[in-house]
Amino acid sequence: MxxxxxxxxxxxxxxxxxxxxxxxxxxxxxxxxxxxxxxxxxxxxxxxxxxxxxxxxxxxxxxxxxxxxxxxxxxxxxxxxxxxxxxxxxxxxxxxxxxxxxxxxxxxxxxxxxxxxxxxxxxxxxxxxxxxxxxxxxxxxxxxxxxxxxxxxxxxxxxxxxxxxxxxxxxxxxxxxxxxxxxxxxxxxxxxxxxxxxxxxxxxxxxxxxxxxxxxxxxxxxxxxxxxxxxxxxxxxxxxxxxxxxxxxxxxxxxxxxxxxxxxxxxxxxxxxxxxxxxxxxxxxxxxxxxxxxxxxxxxxxxxxxxxxxxxxxxxxxxxxxxxxxxxxxxxxxxxxxxTTREAMRASVGEIAKPLDNYFTLVGADSATRLVQMAMMDHARNCQRALGLEGLPVLAAGAAFKSGGFGGPDYYTSLPAGRLTQRSLSDLYMFPNSFELVKVSGAFLRNWLERSCSIFNQVFPSQRAVQLKDDGVPGYIHESVLGLTYEVDLVQPARFTPAGVDTGRENSRVRSLCCNGREVQDVQEFLLATTDYRVLGGGNYPTPFAEDILPVAAVEIRDLLSNYVARQNLIELDCAPTWRFSPVKDASIWFRSSPDGANAAPGYPWLRLTELEAKDARGFTRYELEL
Structure with missing residues (x-):
């Protein structure tokens, strides 16, 4: 030319x-x-x-x-x-x-x-x-x-x-x-x-x-x-x-x-x-x-x-x-x-008694995120004592960043029992988000959880194999809160859209919301350990009032996780579910996860899972869960 x-x-x-x-x-x-x-x-x-x-x-x-x-x-x-x-x-x-x-x-x-x-x-x-x-x-x-x-x-x-x-x-x-x-x-x-x-x-x-x-x-x-x-x-x-x-x-x-x-x-x-x-x-x-x-x-x-x-x-x-x-x-x-990076990531920081994974985080079974929440809760209790707020229950919110989706069937956290390394900790928590401690009401918590479970599709009795969430909705939007127990009723329409827009509906998917075995009251107060990302409305989550964000020293979640693991002789987790789906008569949902999830499923005996497809076109296994 x-x-x-x-x-x-x-x-x-x-x-x-x-x-x-x-x-x-x-x-x-x-x-x-x-x-x-x-x-x-x-x-x-x-x-x-x-x-x-x-x-x-x-x-x-x-x-x-x-x-x-x-x-x-x-x-x-x-x-x-x-x-x-x-x-x-x-x-x-x-x-x-x-x-x-x-x-x-x-x-x-x-x-x-x-x-x-x-x-x-x-x-x-x-x-x-x-x-x-x-x-x-x-x-x-x-x-x-x-x-x-x-x-x-x-x-x-x-x-x-x-x-x-x-x-x-x-x-x-x-x-x-x-x-x-x-x-x-x-x-x-x-x-x-x-x-x-x-x-x-x-x-x-x-x-x-x-x-x-x-x-x-x-x-x-x-x-x-x-x-x-x-x-x-x-x-x-x-x-x-x-x-x-x-x-x-x-x-x-x-x-x-x-x-x-x-x-x-x-x-x-x-x-x-x-x-x-x-x-x-x-x-x-x-x-x-x-x-x-x-x-x-x-x-x-x-x-x-x-x-x-x-x-x-x-x-x-x-x-x-x-x-x-x-x-x-x-x-x-x-x-x-x-x-140099690979070598640095191999440094040992602690030990776990059982494997950790998050293959089934979207159906209430996630030992990997549980460890992060335990570390956040431990740090929150230290802050609680320093702030003189010992009378309030402490909770910890957390999400699985690695949850398949566009990341593919290998994009999950899975750590074997035994030695934890710096690589393990980075796998558990990928981003440099900072710890935040917020005073919240029971009503705020309920709204928070309604936003979390809004990514799920609606399911009616006798419907079989309904897709749990649409493929374009990121799984990391969903959060659980350690310290609470609750059910998610998929028969109810979501209060928020999957993108987090409030629909104005008064119905609730969150059922039987309890703390320490007692029903959570709207006016009851709690301390919620979360991140700066969520406090600022990341994922279109409800944002607290500025006066409810407590003055705590800035620390990254990864650093407090590393400190927590280093202080433990051997970490043993109670992986009992924080939440479950409410029973829906003769209904089931399906979701995608890694083929490796089949090996982890026995660690969550309350899940009633079957394989619908061993490997789809994207390499995922399609699992069916009885509701």
């Missing part, structure tokens, strides 16, 4: 094809390796996405690469174990990887602030690309030169005839509102911030505007401070493409072919006519938006739009893939840190 830095004869402009590549929610998963299980991972890892990036770049001439946030934390790789060095400077591992892959701009997500604002700015200071957030109020000294609301990427692009043109690509970033209160950072509503900044970007010369919104699809109608807002955001004038994320879901549906849509639905990649992608999580997918733009009437106009996803392919083993990789790849670049 010819390349001339001039306009075609007669002022006629051929179409310029612009390709936008995107990742999201990498959570420090640079290599395709599960450090919790000490084995190669299937279906994710930025080192595998790298191959898709290379192929997608080779197919097009005008390409930019973007990331949509939550990249800095979430994997054991590089969590203070050893620094990466770039030009004799210590660099955060993910920034090192993104510099290597030549990212053009990166948005910040809420979990990028899990270690505080100073840690974020220390991490991104060596980025060779703009770092963005437009609705978090952090654009003051000394950080205003590091993080911007938006960037204008001025690029020379080639049209289909081989002529060169100047094109200004505006990229703006947003993160979920009200998600940074622990970092003491105020946020604005995403749609309102977009309405404010996008005309400004146009005025400064942006020809094409790409939105990096660390947010899910959400409802169609906009309400202030929506967490998942892509649908109403797509109606903001001037947006040419949207990259979504945050919910770890994929959009549009996976397809090996490009999609040139004419209508708006989950198969098209269009939201109100705007091409949109949500590229999964941990590098599982590469989002691709292709725009065709033509120059006319003094400005560039989009004349073609398509959105698609590419899923990574699995390799046989990490060793084989590393040896077969060129020296300039991410796997080569991080090979030394990889081995």
């Amino acid at each position: 010819r390349h001339f830095v001039q306009e075609p004869v007669g002022g006629q402009t051929s179409r310029v094809n612009l390709r936008i590549l995107a990742t999201t929610d990498l959570h420090m998963n640079i290599l395709p390796y599960d450090y919790h299980a000490d084995r190669e991972a299937g279906g994710w890892g930025l080192a595998r996405t790298e191959k898709l990036i290379e192929a997608a770049r080779a197919e097009a001439q005008n390409v930019i690469l973007l990331d949509n946030g939550d990249s800095l934390y979430g994997s054991a790789l590089g969590e203070g174990i050893a620094p990466c060095v770039e030009n004799d400077i210590s660099v955060h591992p993910m920034i090192h990887a993104m510099n290597h892959l030549r990212y053009d701009a990166v948005n910040l997500g809420n979990h990028d602030f899990d270690q505080g604002r100073d840690a974020v700015f220390d991490a991104v200071k060596n980025a060779r690309f703009p770092v963005l957030t437009a609705n978090a109020k952090i654009h003051e000294n000394p950080y205003e030169t590091t993080i911007k609301p938006y960037t204008l990427l001025r690029r020379q692009v080639v049209d289909e005839l081989g002529f060169m043109h100047d094109l200004c690509i505006g990229v703006i970033g947003f993160l979920p509102p009200n998600s940074l209160q622990q970092a003491k950072i105020q946020t604005d509503d995403i749609v309102e911030a977009a309405l404010r900044h996008i005309p400004e970007m146009k005025m400064l010369g942006a020809d094409v505007i790409v939105v990096l919104a660390h947010s899910g699809l959400g409802a169609d109608a906009h309400v202030p401070d929506m967490e998942n807002v892509l649908r109403p955001l797509s109606r903001v004038p001037g947006i040419d493409a949207i990259i979504g994320g945050h919910t770890h879901q994929v959009f549009p549906v996976e397809d090996n072919d490009k999609i040139h849509p004419e209508t708006d639905d989950n198969n098209t990649g269009l939201l109100n006519g705007v091409p949109t992608v949500m590229p999964g999580f941990w590098g599982s997918h590469l989002g691709i938006v292709d725009l065709g733009v033509e120059f006319g009437d003094g400005r560039w106009k989009v004349c073609y739009k398509a959105a698609s996803l590419k899923a990574v392919k699995e390799h046989s083993t990490h060793t084989e893939s590393t040896s077969a990789t060129q020296s300039g790849s991410l796997e080569s670049l991080f090979s030394e840190l990889h081995e």
